[in-house]
Amino acid sequence: MRTSALILLATLALAACGEPASSARTTQTKDGATVGVEVTDAWCRATPNGARTGACYATFRAVGADDRLVAVATSSAATAEVHDMEERDGMMRMSAMPEGLPLPEGRDVTLAPGATHIMLTGLTSPLRAGEQVPMVMTFASGRTLELLLPVRMGAGR
Numbered sequence: 230m231r232t233s234a235l236i237l238l239a240t241l242a243l244a245a246c247g248e249p250a251s252s253a254r255t256t257q258t259k260d261g262a263t264v265g266v267e268v269t270d271a272w273c274r275a276t277p278n279g280a281r282t283g284a285c286y287a288t289f290r291a292v293g294a295d296d297r298l299v300a301v302a303t304s305s306a307a308t309a310e311v312h313d314m315e316e317r318d319g320m321m322r323m324s325a326m327p328e329g330l331p332l333p334e335g336r337d338v339t340l341a342p343g344a345t346h347i348m349l350t351g352l353t354s355p356l357r358a359g360e361q362v363p364m365v366m367t368f369a370s371g372r373t374l375e376l377l378l379p380v381r382m383g384a385g386r
Contacts, residue, residue, distance in 0.1 A: 264293030266368055271378045275358045283356045285347040285378055286340040291332040297369040299329035305362045307351025314344050356380045
C-alpha cells in the first residue's frame with residue numbers, strides 16, 4: 230500500500246509538470262472501488278550502433294479488475310509489440326502476443342530480459358544509456374498510459 234501511495238504521489242508530481250514518467254498508474258473509482266493498472270520500473274535496454282531492434286521491460290499490476298495490455302506505440306521504432314519467450318525443442322523461441330498481455334487483478338506481471346518483453350523493431354536510432362524512450366501503452370479497458378522509459382545498460386539501474 231505504501232508503494233502504491235508513493236507511486237501515486239510521484240505520478241501526480243510529474244503530471245503537474247506535464248512530463249510522462251517511467252512508473253505510472255491509470256486508475257479510477259468505480260462503485261466505490263479503485264480499478265486500473267499500475268506500471269513500475271519501466272525501462273529499455275541500450276543497443277549497439279546499427280541495431281534495428283531493441284527491448285523494453287516493466288512490471289504491471291491490474292487493480293480492482295483483470296485487464297490486458299493490448300497495444301504499445303513509440304516514436305523511437307517503427308513497431309512495438311509484446312513478445313513472449315518459451316523454450317521449444319531445446320531452443321528459446323520468441324513470438325508476438327497478438328491477443329495482448331493478460332494482467333490478472335492483484336498480481337504482478339513482470340517483463341524481463343530473456344522472458345516476456347516489449348520488442349521494438351525498426352529503431353529510428355540506437356537506444357543509448359541515459360536517454361529516454363517515449364511510449365504509449367493501451368489497455369483492453371480503454372485506459373492509456375504515456376511513459377518515458379529510461380535506457381539502461383543491461384539489467385543495471
